[in-house]
Amino acid sequence: MYVLEALVFVEEQGVVADKLNQKFGKENVGEMICLGRCYENSAFNYNGENYSGDDINKLDQIIAGKHTSPAYTMKSFSNTSFLVEDKIFSSYDDFKDLLKVCFATEKADLIATLKDSGLRGRGGAGFPTGMKWEFCKDQEVTTKYVVCNADEGDPGAFSDRYLLEEQPLKVLFGMVICAYIISSKQGFLYIRGEYPESITITNDALAKLRELGLLGDNILGTGFDFDMNVVEGQGAYICGEETALIASIEGRRAEVDVRPPFPVVEGLYKKPTVVNNVESLAAVAAIFKLGSEFYKNIGNGRSLGTKLISLDGYFNNPGLYEVDLGTPISFIIDEIGGGFNDSIKAIQIGGPLGGVVPVDILKTLTLDFEDFSEKGFLLGHASFVCIPKSFSAVEYAKHLFAFTEHESCGKCFPCRLGSTRGKEMLESALEKDQKFSEELIHDLLQTMEVGSLCALGGGLPLAIKNLLEHCADEFKPLMEK
Amino acid sequence: MSRNISLLSGKKDDKNSLFGKISVSPTEASDSQLAAEYNLGVSTVHSTKSFYDFLSEDFKSKKAYVCSGSACLCRGTRGGC
Numbered sequence: 350m351y352v353l354e355a356l357v358f359v360e361e362q363g364v365v366a367d368k369l370n371q372k373f374g375k376e377n378v379g380e381m382i383c384l385g386r387c388y389e390n391s392a393f394n395y396n397g398e399n400y401s402g403d404d405i406n407k408l409d410q411i412i413a414g415k416h417t418s419p420a421y422t423m424k425s426f427s428n429t430s431f432l433v434e435d436k437i438f439s440s441y442d443d444f445k446d447l448l449k450v451c452f453a454t455e456k457a458d459l460i461a462t463l464k465d466s467g468l469r470g471r472g473g474a475g476f477p478t479g480m481k482w483e484f485c486k487d488q489e490v491t492t493k494y495v496v497c498n499a500d501e502g503d504p505g506a507f508s509d510r511y512l513l514e515e516q517p518l519k520v521l522f523g524m525v526i527c528a529y530i531i532s533s534k535q536g537f538l539y540i541r542g543e544y545p546e547s548i549t550i551t552n553d554a555l556a557k558l559r560e561l562g563l564l565g566d567n568i569l570g571t572g573f574d575f576d577m578n579v580v581e582g583q584g585a586y587i588c589g590e591e592t593a594l595i596a597s598i599e600g601r602r603a604e605v606d607v608r609p610p611f612p613v614v615e616g617l618y619k620k621p622t623v624v625n626n627v628e629s630l631a632a633v634a635a636i637f638k639l640g641s642e643f644y645k646n647i648g649n650g651r652s653l654g655t656k657l658i659s660l661d662g663y664f665n666n667p668g669l670y671e672v673d674l675g676t677p678i679s680f681i682i683d684e685i686g687g688g689f690n691d692s693i694k695a696i697q698i699g700g701p702l703g704g705v706v707p708v709d710i711l712k713t714l715t716l717d718f719e720d721f722s723e724k725g726f727l728l729g730h731a732s733f734v735c736i737p738k739s740f741s742a743v744e745y746a747k748h749l750f751a752f753t754e755h756e757s758c759g760k761c762f763p764c765r766l767g768s769t770r771g772k773e774m775l776e777s778a779l780e781k782d783q784k785f786s787e788e789l790i791h792d793l794l795q796t797m798e799v800g801s802l803c804a805l806g807g808g809l810p811l812a813i814k815n816l817l818e819h820c821a822d823e824f825k826p827l828m829e830k
Numbered sequence: 831m832s833r834n835i836s837l838l839s840g841k842k843d844d845k846n847s848l849f850g851k852i853s854v855s856p857t858e859a860s861d862s863q864l865a866a867e868y869n870l871g872v873s874t875v876h877s878t879k880s881f882y883d884f885l886s887e888d889f890k891s892k893k894a895y896v897c898s899g900s901a902c903l904c905r906g907t908r909g910g911c
Contacts, residue, residue, distance in 0.1 A: 363906070364906070365896050365897075365902075366896045369894045369896055372894075373893045373894050377891075377892055377893040377894065378892060378893070378894050378895070378896060379888075379889055379892035379894075379895045379896075380895055380896055380897075380898040381895040381896075381897060381898065382897075382898050382899055383897060383898075383899030383900070383901075383902075384897045384899070386897065386902075387899065387901035387902070390897075390901060390902045390905035391902070391905070392896075392897035392899070392902055393894055393895060393896045393897060394894065394895040394897075395893070395894045395895075396893075401897075504899030504900040504901060505899065505900055505901050535845070537847065542884050576845070578845050578846070578847075580847055580849060580850055581850070581853065583853055583882035583883065583884035583885050584882055584883035584884040584889075585881065585882050585883065596832070596836075597849055598847045598849050599835065599836050599839040599840070599847070599848060599849065600835070600839050600847065600848025600849045600851070600852055600868075600874075600875070600878055601832055601835050601836070601839070601874070601878060602877050602878055602881045603881060603882075604832075606832075617840070618836055618837065618839060618840025619833065619836050619837060619840070620840070661901040661904075661905075662901065662905055663904070663905075697900065701900060734900045734901045734904065735901075735904065736904055737904060740904050745900075745903075745904070748900065748903055749900075752900075758881075
């Protein structure tokens with residue numbers, strides 16, 4: 350059975366690449382890292398647009414401009430849904446009305462509401478959003494910036510893409526109200542270039558807001574001036590790290606900077622800057638619309654509110670879902686995802702730097718910051734990437750090292766060299782039958798973990814260690830003492 | 831050094847970032863012009879331009895791009911080339 354599955358897998362390998370090569374010639378086909386189509390896979394980009402699933406069989410229609418990708422499943426399983434909800438806040442009128450309400454409220458009260466809601470950043474670190482805004486508001490500097498981190502590079506995650514394309518007003522509202530509170534006149538949305546549709550839709554929404562006088566000078570006659578622009582990412586995963594993102598907008602190499610000083614004190618152009626993730630900003634709109642009481646009643650412990658999750662194509666019901674924080678993973682896998690359509694050995698949650706957890710262990714967890722960090726895993730963007738039994742764990746580990754090697758900004762040598770050496774060790778083992786030292790790989794991971802400034806080099810070892818532990822039978826024959 | 835670059839980059843109009851301009855700068859001559867406009871060395875602009883996948887000539891010459899993310903890898907639909 351195992352052999353049969355492996356064969357099926359080999360047969361499928363590279364099917365999209367093959368068809369693209371056939372059509373355009375091998376030399377004309379490049380690669381992009383994760384187009385956010387993980388719910389049906391087979392993703393590719395042609396002429397500035399993304400396609401996936403069965404689209405590869407419609408290349409001629411695509412080239413003729415006669416085909417667009419079908420929609421995917423997006424649904425809320427939350428008790429009080431907001432992020433995946435069109436009734437509560439979706440029109441330009443809703444935007445204007447809520448802005449008026451907020452403008453009539455003291456800034457200190459708005460901050461208090463945000464702090465009371467318990468909202469923590471959805472980008473990965475989980476820092477309380479209200480506190481971040483308050484720190485920035487308290488800086489006595491005239492020029493400040495608001496930056497939306499929409500460089501959702503984690504392969505497997507498409508929640509930011511969903512928000513920007515389906516709910517852009519929620520995100521943009523979060524930015525405008527942040528600018529109002531901290532007294533900023535200019536904002537930037539740093540959107541990754543792999544999401545061309547997100548860039549177009551966001552730009553359209555910005556143009557409409559300007560037309561309605563909800564962006565620009567003297568917004569709603571309050572004397573508050575604010576505008577924001579989209580900055581298009583150019584294919585560097587590291588720009589999801591906030592100091593690298595700031596360096597990128599400034600036109601520097603996107604190398605990670607030492608913190609402190611934190612961006613709220615010295616950020617973009619060395620001015621106080623709030624950098625928030627897309628989902629955090631959308632959640633802010635929910636809190637000001639429905640009140641902090643509603644928000645903090647959802648969730649578990651210090652993980653409050655709802656969270657978007659991305660389920661990949663190995664689930665029977667792949668797609669984008671909103672759930673309450675604190676939802677048992679078993680419910681997510683069995684009820685929301687409807688189980689798997691293949692035998693799954695482990696799931697990587699929270700991007701390439703998140704834990705790789707066998708399904709039976711995963712089912713004992715709940716989806717919240719605390720439970721994940723207590724067990725040594727990372728929630729990240731809550732993306733679920735399934736690794737089938739037919740896929741080699743060693744191959745997957747090699748892929749993670751190769752990804753890090755490609756995406757390392759190069760600043761810290763443990764990350765830059767460590768990822769390269771790690772990839773080489775596994776490559777030699779897989780391709781040249783050359784065993785690698787167990788002690789050496791653990792030393793390497795230790796060095797990367799403690800010697801890297803940011804979560805790329807520092808976070809990769811978690812995933813590799815998980816693989817070494819949970820898939821030991823696959824690694825053992827390739828290792829020596 | 832990078833502090834100076836941040837400050838010089840921030841001196842220009844806020845709305846169009848230097849990065850946005852570097853991203854669409856077509857030639858070495860326009861890179862130099864951009865550097866002069868911002869009082870930066872050409873090496874700064876070049877180091878930025880050479881950092882990003884999408885800004886390499888090789889990348890730009892492609893007609894289609896296959897997804898090489900982890901989920902597509904596990905599904906076996908990506909390139910593997």
